[in-house]
């Protein structure tokens with residue numbers, strides 16, 4: 001019997017916008033909208049109301065970290081003639097673009113992190129806990 005996906009695999013699947021349970025790709029209808037459940041294994045991503053608050057939190061932390069890095073790097077690069085306008089332009093650009101671009105990754109990553117904290121329970125997907133799907137080279141998943 002194949003092993004349950006490791007914590008590292010759950011994280012990697014989340015970062016690459018794949019289903020944490022089976023590795024299926026194509027989980028977004030459009031760029032920003034995560035499907036309600038995995039088309040391959042049937043896992044419902046939002047386990048309970050408010051489930052994705054963690055994804056919003058991760059997105060916020062990631063965005064603020066990038067802003068802080070950009071500010072420090074900008075100040076160091078311009079030192080001693082630090083000017084406000086370029087710093088403001090870069091940080092406003094980050095604050096505007098990153099939350100949108102990172103949103104789908106934050107959601108699938110949060111699904112993986114949540115599965116580390118609260119493992120898959122019987123009936124949550126077409127695969128039982130302790131089983132895993134084997135990923136094919138095309139990225140589709142087949143039960144192994």
Ligand SMILES: [Zn+2]
Pocket residue numbers: 019020021022023024038039040041042043
């Ligand atoms: Zn799946």
